[in-house]
Every structure is written in structure tokens, then in C-alpha cells.
Amino acid sequence: MPSDEVRGRVFRALDAFVIEIPSWGFANTGTRFGKFQQAAAATNIAEKFADAGEINRLTGVTPTIALHVLWDLPNGLGDVAAIKKLESQTGVRAGSINPNLFQEADYKFGSLCNPSAEVREKAIAHMLDSVAIGNALGSAEVSVWLADGSNYPGTQSMRRRIGWLKEALQRTHAALAPQQTLLVEYKPFEPAFYHTDIADWGMALELSRSAGPQAKVLVDTGHHYLSTNIEQIVAWLLELNALGGFHFNDRKYADDDLTLGSIDPYQIFRIFHEIMAEQATHKGAKLPAFMIDQSHNLKGKMEAMVQTVSTAQELYAKASLVDHAQLTELQDGCKLVEAEELFRGAFWQDVRPLVREWREQKGLPPEPLAALRESGYVERITAERRAKNAGGVSSYA
Ligand code: PSV
Ligand code: MN
Numbered sequence: 001m002p003s004d005e006v007r008g009r010v011f012r013a014l015d016a017f018v019i020e021i022p023s024w025g026f027a028n029t030g031t032r033f034g035k036f037q038q039a040a041a042a043t044n045i046a047e048k049f050a051d052a053g054e055i056n057r058l059t060g061v062t063p064t065i066a067l068h069v070l071w072d073l074p075n076g077l078g079d080v081a082a083i084k085k086l087e088s089q090t091g092v093r094a095g096s097i098n099p100n101l102f103q104e105a106d107y108k109f110g111s112l113c114n115p116s117a118e119v120r121e122k123a124i125a126h127m128l129d130s131v132a133i134g135n136a137l138g139s140a141e142v143s144v145w146l147a148d149g150s151n152y153p154g155t156q157s158m159r160r161r162i163g164w165l166k167e168a169l170q171r172t173h174a175a176l177a178p179q180q181t182l183l184v185e186y187k188p189f190e191p192a193f194y195h196t197d198i199a200d201w202g203m204a205l206e207l208s209r210s211a212g213p214q215a216k217v218l219v220d221t222g223h224h225y226l227s228t229n230i231e232q233i234v235a236w237l238l239e240l241n242a243l244g245g246f247h248f249n250d251r252k253y254a255d256d257d258l259t260l261g262s263i264d265p266y267q268i269f270r271i272f273h274e275i276m277a278e279q280a281t282h283k284g285a286k287l288p289a290f291m292i293d294q295s296h297n298l299k300g301k302m303e304a305m306v307q308t309v310s311t312a313q314e315l316y317a318k319a320s321l322v323d324h325a326q327l328t329e330l331q332d333g334c335k336l337v338e339a340e341e342l343f344r345g346a347f348w349q350d351v352r353p354l355v356r357e358w359r360e361q362k363g364l365p366p367e368p369l370a371a372l373r374e375s376g377y378v379e380r381i382t383a384e385r386r387a388k389n390a391g392g393v394s395s396y397a
Contacts, residue, residue: 002354006321010354011361013276014061017250020095020223020291021055022050022066025305028389029295036297038058039386040378045072045079046086047385051302053090054377059309060359064095066291069130070103076129080136080243087137092139096183096245096291099130102147102191110148112168113161113197120164127172135177141245141289142176143218144169145185149192149199155260161197169211180301182215183206183289187223190245190255193225201233205242214245220293220330222255223247231270238278245289246271248312257294259304261311268312272319280324306368312350322344 002010026042028035042048051167052065061225073079087093089340101111102122111123127144134142146165174184186204189196198204208215217237224230237243248268250258261268279285290312296304321344330339355367364369372378 007354007357009320010317010351011358013316014313014355014358017313017316018063018288018290019063019098020064020066020289020295020308020310021052021062021197021305022068023052023072023290024066024068026051026294026301027071027298028298028299037389039389040382040391041301041386043388045083047381048072048234048348049086049090049092051305051381052092052344054240054302054372054375055305055309056092058088058306058365058371058375059313060362061313061366062092062141062309064093064391066096066098066293067094068098068100069126069133070100071219073133073159077136077254080133083137094134094139095138096141096143096289097130097134097137098143098145099127101126101144107147109150109156110161112146112195113148113158113164115160120168124168124171125271127168127371131172131175131177134180137223138179140179141181143184143185143245143291144172145187145218145220146196146198147191149189149194149196151193153194156195157385158195158197165197166210169207169215171211173215176212176214178214180214181289182208182211183218184211184215185218185220185223185247187220187255188225201237205240209245213300217242218245218287219243220247220249220255220262221271222249222251226253230267231274234271236272241287246292247291247293248308249292249294257296257306259296259311260292260308261301261315265315266347268315269319272316273322273343276319276322277324283387300378302372302381305370306372310355310368313355317351317355318347318349320352321349 026048028041056062056294067073076224083094101107106122107121111356112120112312114120118208131144152300184204186198186200188199204217208217221230237285248260250260250263252263280379323376327339330342359366
């Protein structure tokens with residue numbers, strides 16, 4: 001039986017924990033070699049909202065859905081009214097607004113960093129539209145990821161592109177409303193294979209700082225070279241008050257978009273620990289935006305999303321078990337084994353009974369995956385969407 005102290009700690013952590021789910025996690029996606037259509041995949045924005053609403057009904061911790069402008073609001077501001085209607089129908093709000101600067105033919109050689117001033121202006125206009133959409137929807141984040149880069153040495157000026165990028169982000173920042181944050185995401189490679197314009201957290205940090213105080217860095221767990229110490233990056237960004245949010249997913253090799261914790265749950269625990277350590281020292285500090293960025297192409301999308309959210313809650317609960325005062329004392333005394341045992345001891349606790357108890361207390365299904373199966377939701381959307389999905393590909397490459 002866990003003590004009241006442990007239960008209180010876990011429940012407080014779970015009370016504070018919400019995580020955003022991505023619209024693209026419900027749509028048909030695949031690999032660059034092909035797509036495997038799922039009959040139950042969402043084929044339009046209404047279905048994505050419906051699926052997100054069901055995930056929120058089952059878990060109670062996913063009140064917002066991330067939107068990708070090109071995929072979800074193809075008419076830009078013209079689609080805001082429709083999104084608002086879906087919000088009221090499903091109880092899920094629009095979350096981060098993701099400009100899409102990587103699919104159009106014009107962006108073959110870059111968007112905000114394209115050598116053509118005309119293309120850069122087009123990309124900046126899209127950024128400004130995204131800010132306006134976010135503002136109209138009352139959403140908190142505009143989250144930018146750039147595919148910009150080059151494939152061959154000597155073919156682009158990395159230096160000049162920095163200047164163009166700074167200017168574009170400054171102009172975007174100038175348009176932000178007070179409640180909006182501009183998140184700058186980084187990724188070392190793919191789709192560019194020689195240089196990527198925002199390749200790591202140092203570049204993202206400098207760019208966000210030069211953009212203005214409402215710009216912060218976004219850490220996507222899949223966007224690092226293997227063996228990078230991601231929790232150390234998180235610790236630095238926290239120290240610098242520059243951590244805006246996360247895109248969580250897991251991977252074995254590159255940006256694999258596997259479900260969170262499926263390969264290395266200890267890494268997510270270590271990241272959560274850094275956040276909780278920060279919370280312990282700066283009581284009431286704003287939590288970064290926790291978001292999922294996954295595309296499920298083999299698992300069922302609804303099941304994968306529930307699994308992901310549950311795993312995130314379990315790992316967050318585990319991280320809350322670390323006694324910070326005690327750990328600090330052991331660290332200061334260089335009691336290596338004792339400190340390590342305390343740390344990994346929290347990771348190895350089975351918190352699932354407590355998470356179940358927390359859900360019951362909130363009137364939520366104690367086992368959301370089982371509840372999903374019992375609800376018949378997946379069978380229903382499979383029957384409803386099968387014909388539409390047989391038609392073709394609905395989403396990106
Ligand atoms: C790019 O790999 C990325 O992580 C960005 O966040 C995009 O918005 C998302 O994946 C979907 O392609
Ligand atoms: Mn991402």
C-alpha cells in the first residue's frame with residue numbers, strides 16, 4: 001500500500017499533467033516507401049476532432065489538439081469558424097498551430113531561408129497567417145518546424161540563410177498577441193541531408209532569443225543524434241528560461257515517430273525528472289507545453305494514442321516519486337550508489353495502481369485502453385470511414 005504522502009505526490013503530479021495530441025496522429029500516414037491505409041483513419045478535420053474528443057473522454061488529460069495549417073485549415077483564417085464549431089461539438093480545443101512550410105513546390109530550396117526573396121515573403125505571409133489563426137482561436141502556441149536546408153556542400157550560404165531566418169522570426173514575433181508563444185523546433189537532418197537551417201538546440205535558442213521574449217525552444221525527442229543527452233539539453237533550457245515545449249515520441253534510429261516510451265521509457269522519465277526538479281525549486285513555475293508528435297502507421301491510431309497518453313502519465317507519476325530534498329543531500333555528499341538507487345528506484349516503482357486510482361477518483365475509466373475496446377468506437381469509425389479510406393491517400397508523405 002502506498003503511503004498517503006506518496007499518493008498525494010502522485011495525484012498532485014497527475015492533476016497538473018495535460019498533454020496535447022496531434023491531428024496528424026489520426027490520419028493515414030506512412031513511410032516514404034509507401035502508405036498502409038487504415039480503414040479507421042480520420043479523413044477530415046471533423047473526424048480528427050471526433051477522435052481527439054474520444055481520447056479526451058477516455059483519458060481526461062488531452063484537452064487540446066495540435067493543428068497543421070495546410071492539412072487542417074487549408075483555407076487559413078477562413079476555416080476558423082468551422083474549427084470553433086468542432087471545438088464546441090467535441091469539447092476539445094485547438095492547440096498549437098503548426099505552419100506548414102515543407103510541402104509546396106515553391107519550398108523545394110527552402111521557405112524562410114530560400115534564396116528567393118519572393119518565396120521568403122510567401123513563407124513569412126504563411127507564418128503571419130498562422131499567428132492570426134492562433135490568435136482567432138485563442139490558442140497558446142505557434143509551433144514552427146522548418147524543413148529548410150541543403151543536400152550538397154557549397155550549394156547554399158549557411159550564413160546568409162541565418163540572416164533571413166532571423167528576420168522572418170522577428171517579423172513573426174512582432175505579430176504575436178500577448179498570450180501566444182512562438183515555439184522554435186530543431187532537427188539535425190531529414191529531409192535535408194547536408195545542412196539543416198535549425199539543426200540543434202543552440203541554433204533554436206539563438207533564433208528564439210533574437211526573435212523576442214515570447215519565443216522559446218521546442219524539444220522533439222526524436223530530433224537528436226543517437227546517444228545525445230536530451231535531459232541535459234532540457235536542464236539547460238530550463239536554466240535559461242527558454243524551454244517552450246516538447247514533441248514526445250520514441251525512436252530507435254532516427255525520427256521514427258514510435259509511441260512514447262516504447263523503446264526507452266527511462267529517457268522520458270529522466271526528462272520529466274528535470275522538469276519536476278525545476279518545479280521543486282521554482283514553485284508555481286509554468287510547465288512547458290507537453291505535446292505528442294507521432295504518426296502511427298502500423299498500430300491502430302486510437303489505440304496507439306491511448307497507449308501513449310497512459311504511458312506519459314505513468315512516467316510522469318514515476319518522476320514525481322523522486323524525493324528532491326533527499327536526492328540533493330545524497331548528491332552533495334557524493335553518495336553515488338545511494339543517489340542512483342533513489343533515482344532509479346522511483347523509475348522501477350509500479351505506479352499503475354495509483355494512476356488507476358487517480359482516474360477512478362476523477363470519474364474516468366480506470367483502464368482507458370480497455371474502455372476504448374469496450375466502447376466499440378473503433379469498430380464504428382472503421383465501418384463509417386472504410387469506403388472513404390479506400391479511395392486514396394489523405395495525408396502527407
Ligand atoms: C518534423 O519531423 C516534425 O517533428 C514537425 O514537428 C512537424 O510539424 C511534424 O513532425 C509533422 O510532420
Ligand atoms: Mn516535431
